[in-house]
Amino acid sequence: QILYLKPPWTLANLLKCYKKHWMAVFGYVVPRNLLSTIECLSKHLYADKPFDSSTVRILLQESKKLLHAFSTRSDYNGVLPQAYAEVTKLCETLGEVRAALVEQDLSEDIMVLSENAACEKMEATTPNLQSTEEKELHPNFSAAQENRHQEIWSVLEGVWSTMNLYSIELFQKLDPSAVTMAAKASFEEAFLGLQKLLAAVKDIHEGIGR
Numbered sequence: 442q443i444l445y446l447k448p449p450w451t452l453a454n455l456l457k458c459y460k461k462h463w464m465a466v467f468g469y470v471v472p473r474n475l476l477s478t479i480e481c482l483s484k485h486l487y488a489d490k491p492f493d494s495s496t497v498r499i500l501l502q503e504s505k506k507l508l509h510a511f512s513t514r515s516d517y518n519g520v521l522p523q524a525y526a527e528v529t530k531l532c533e534t535l536g537e538v539r540a541a542l543v544e545q546d547l548s549e550d551i552m553v554l555s556e557n558a559a560c561e562k563m564e565a566t567t568p569n570l571q572s573t574e575e576k577e578l579h580p581n582f583s584a585a586q587e588n589r590h591q592e593i594w595s596v597l598e599g600v601w602s603t604m605n606l607y608s609i610e611l612f613q614k615l616d617p618s619a620v621t622m623a624a625k626a627s628f629e630e631a632f633l634g635l636q637k638l639l640a641a642v643k644d645i646h647e648g649i650g651r
Contacts, residue, residue: 456483471510478503494539498598501532505605512609525609532602540595600642607634 445461446454459467459479468476481503485496492500508525516522 453483453487456486470514471507475507475510478507482507494535498532498535498539501528501535504528505532509605509609522609526606529602529606533599536595536599536602540592540599543592543595596645600638600645603634603638607638 445458450458456479460476460483463473463476463479482500485492485500505525505528508521508528511517512521512525
């Protein structure tokens, strides 16, 4: 009787209901600071402009944050873990696409750098042109460095997504009511996966140290 909008709901309706009843209802179920997540989703999902990959990544991460918060209350008859898994898959797919684009851009920058190096060698006999060549080389070098930073960020983002996926599986398996032989096998697989993940993080840490 007191609902702001009656069912059946669209996603837009749900987000409006979240905001309307946040302090009186949802703020008692999940952390109240997640209202910023609701506002972020509402703002971007219904904006009259296309998404770029960075916006999509933010929306997926905010969605995972909200789903994870509600998972501490209930699994909602299995619907919530399924939704979380689907959003995680989308995050991983986006990460792969972004990594592929970064790799492509990096390859193109390496080719440009190689061409510039060849030109620099050919024009070494003309001292007057050397300063001009250096001016052209520096922007390309900066671009390559920037793409390298993006590539590293993409790898770390993939690690973070994998950690989130394993964490939600572990929380589910630790539920006493869900312990079965099949669940035990999955738990062991998740534990082995975490061991591999720790080794990967150690390698990344050592690489950054070098």
